[in-house]
Amino acid sequence: MTITIGLNSYLIVSVLLFCLGLFAVITRRNAIMVLMGLELILNAANINFIAFSKYGGFNIEGHVAVIFVIILAAAEAAVALAIVLNIYQNYKHLEIDEINKLKN
C-alpha cells in the first residue's frame, strides 16, 4: 500500500477534523464542549491554509493567515470562557438549550 502523501491527504484529514468539530458543536449540550468543537473547526481550517501554502509554491501568506487565526482563537477562547463562568454563576449548569434569558 503506497499512497503518496500529497495535498489531498492533508485536505482529507482537515475534512474529517472539521466534520467531527461540527458534530460536536451541533449535538453536545455542554457549552464548553461546543467551544472544543469550535477549536477543532479552526484547526481544520489552519491545516488547509498550511497545506495550500506548501503545495502552492511555498507561499508564506498562508502562514500569516494561520497566525491571525490563532490570535483570534485565543481571544475568542478567553472571552467565551469568561462568559461561560458567568452563565454558570447564574444558572448553576451549562446546558445551552436551557439558557434563554439575557437578564434574570
Added chain:
Amino acid sequence: MDIISIAFWVLTAVTIGSAAIVVFAKNIMYSAFSLLFTFFGIAGLYVLLNADFIAVTQIMIYVGGILVLIIFGVMLTSKITQIEFKGGLTGKMQLGITGFATLILAFTLITVFLNTNWFMKGNPNEVALSTVNDIGQMLLTQYLIQFEVASVLLLVAIVGASLIARRK
C-alpha cells in the same frame, strides 16, 4: 513506505482518533485531555508541511494557553463531569440526523477535493530552511496594520474577559 508516509499516518491516526474521543467521550475531562493529543498531532502535521514556526506557535498557544483555559473552565464549572448527548427520542433523532448530515458533508467535500484540479506551483520537496524570517518580514511590511489591530484586539479581549468573569 518512506519515513514521511509513516509519520503522516501516525500523526493522522493520533489527530483523528483523539478528536473522535473529544467528540464522543462521556466524561468532559476525557474530552479536554484528549484535545491535548489532537493539538500535538496537528502540530506534527505542521512540521511535516515545513511550517516550523506555526508548529511551535500551535504548541505554545493552543496547548499552553487555550487548553489550560479550557481545563480551568471545566474544573470551575462542572460538579458532575458526566455529560450526555440530548436524551429521549427527539435527542436520538437529532443525533442520527446530525451524524448523517455530517457524513454526507464529509463525503461531498472529499469528492470535491479529489476531483478538483488544484493550482500547484513549484516543487513541494524543495523549500526554505526556515519560515521565521519570511513571516517576520511579512508581518512588519505587508500585514503591519492587521498585526497592530490584532494586538489591540488581544488587549481588549484580556480586559473584557477579566471584566466579565469578575465576581460581583
